[in-house]
Amino acid sequence: MSDLSEQIALDPTSFIGIPLALIGAVFLSLGAQFQHRGVVKVEARTVDTLGKGLNGKQLALLLARPSWVIGTLMLGLAIVFQLGSLYFAPIIVVQPLGAIALVITSVINSRVNHVKLNRKSIIAIVxxxxxxxxxxxxxxxxxxxxxxxxxxxxxxxxxxAVVLAVAGVTFALFRRRIRAVFYVVMAGVLYGFVVTLAKVVIGRLQQQEFEWLTFTCVIGLLLAMALGAYFVQNAYATGPPDLVIAGLTVVDPLVAVVIGIVVLGEASQAPLWANLVFVVAGAIAVWGVFMLARNHPQTRL
Structure with a gap:
């Protein structure tokens, strides 16, 4: 046992973050299903904006939809558990665990909407x-x-800052041509930064350091969260909830993980074989998202 403990880079308390991340994934899945239902109902009762983005009136109507509000509260709980997991463990350990939400969402969406997942969609989820x-x-x-x-x-x-600028300009110029995959990927990228900055702020608070740089982190986190949330709502309007969750639970952690490895050095002690596994595993997961986007029976391409 002593030899095994020497091979484990994490402190034993870090493993507390794993069950917290899994609980957060459950709330993420349920919240996505409820929010998707609210967005679909609002869009059905207003002018179609497919490819144009939800307008201000539609965003306001979402606040009057009980399903959307319940979904938002559940997503809030998911964030609380996610932040709790980040308090105990590195990003690259707990953040990818949100992928369990993809399985839960796929099953729930299939039952609720009476849509049977085809073979290619199941392979993509796996x-x-x-x-x-x-x-x-x-x-x-x-x-x-x-x-x-x-x-x-x-x-x-x-x-x-570069990502926010690119996302904003791309949306402004091509909003009439945009479909679900763009919204899903961009939301995932932005939420990856949200998670990373949240981890940084938590770390700074633990170190009792809250100066202008940490405050700038909070501002960046809020901007990324706001734009990411808008893209998520548009993704619900143009694609099924399990596609949205696939993007958020694969693209989001991959972005956060890349930052954690490249910038924060969380994999500095990992051997060469582990880094090769990271690359292969990430490629498999991302390819699965694009397969799901292409083959899901509810996706509007």
Whole structure:
């Protein structure tokens, strides 16, 4: 047992983050289903905006839909559990565990809407979840949690500023041609930064450091969360909830994980074989998202 403990890079308390992340995934799945129902009902009763993005009136009507409000509250609980998991463990261990929400959402959506998933969609879901859990299985025994330096934080904020600019300009120029995959991928990317910045802020608070740079993190986090949330609602209007969850539980953690590995050095102690597994597992999961987008019986392409 002593030899095994020496091979585990994480402190034993870090494993507390795993069940918290799994509980958050359940709330994420239920919240997505309820929000999707609210968005579909609002869109059905207003002018069709497919490819144009939800307008201000539709966003206001969402607040009057009980299903959307319940879904939002559940997503709020998912965020609470997610932040709790990040308090205990590195990003690359707990964040990918949200993939379990994809399985739950797919089953619920299939039952609620009486839509039978085809063979290719099931294979895509297996690829998403399998790739993510392979990643987590290796990361749990090779990841390390490190304090974030000012230089690393500035790097993350600069990259986020570029991503926000690109997302905003792309949406403004091509909003009439945009479909679900764009919204799903961009929301996943933005939420990946939200998770990363949340982890940074938690770390700074643990270190009792809350200066202008940490405050800038909070502003960036809120901007990324707001734009990501808008893209998610548009994704619900143009695609099924399990496609949206596939993007959020694969693209989101992959972005956060890449930042965690490249910028924060959470995989600095991982051997070469582990890094190769990370690349292969990530590729499998991402390919699964695009397969699901192409083959899901409810996707509007």
């Amino acid at each position: 690829m998403c979840v399998g790739g993510v859990f392979l990643f987590v299985g290796v990361a749990a025994f090779t990841a390390v949690d490190k304090p974030v330096t000012d230089r690393q934080l500035i790097t993350i904020l600069i990259i986020l």
